[in-house]
C-alpha cells in the first residue's frame with residue numbers, strides 16, 4: 472500500500488469514527504421536557520390551561536412575589552409599571568399593558584413564562600390566573616370580583632385591541 476493510499480484509508484476511517492459518534496451531545500427530549508416549554512397562548516386563548524383566579528387572590532401573590540420590583544400597587548418600581556399608562560400615540564410613547572397590549576391573553580402567557588424575573592415558570596396556573604385578574608382589575612379592565620379562566624380571559628377586550636394591523640385576522644378573538 473502506498474503512503475498516499477494508507478493516508479486516505481486512515482483519514483476515511485477516522486472520518487467514519489467521528490461521524491459514528493457525532494454529535495453525541497444531549498439526550499432526546501421527553502414529552503414532559505417538551506410540555507414544560509410548550510406554553511404558547513394564542514390571542515384567542517388557545518392553549519390556556521385549566522384553573523381560575525380572582526383579583527383578591529392575585530393581590531396576595533402580587534404582594535409577596537411581584538411588588539418588590541413592580542411597586543406596591545403595580546405602579547412601577549425598579550421594573551415597569553403594570554398599572555396605568557396613556558394610550559400609545561406613536562413609536563416613542565410608553566408601552567404599557569393598558570395603553571399598548573392588544574390581547575389580555577398575552578398577560579397570562581408572559582407572566583407564566585417569564586415572571587417572577589428571578590424565578591420564571593415557578594408559578595402555578597391558579598397563581599397566574601389570579602395575577603392576571605389582579606393586573607386587569609387594577610387597570611379597571613375587569614371588575615374586582617371577576618374570575619379569570621380559559622373562558623373569561625379571552626373575552627376581555629384591551630383598549631388598544633384595534634391599534635395593530637393583524638396578519639391573521641381569522642386567528643384573533
Ligand code: HEC
Nearest residue numbers: 536537539540550551566567568581582586587588589602
Ligand atoms: C426581580 C424583579 C422582578 C420581579 C420580582 C417581577 N418582575 Fe415582572 N418584570 C421585571 C422586569 C425587569 C421586566 C421587564 C420590563 C422592564 O423593563 O421593567 C418585567 C416585566 C413584567 C411584565 C411586562 C410589563 C410590560 O409592560 O412589558 C409583566 C406583566 C410582569 N413583569 C409581571 C410580573 C408579575 C406578575 C410578577 C410577580 C409574579 C413579577 N413581574 C415579578 C422584573 C421583575
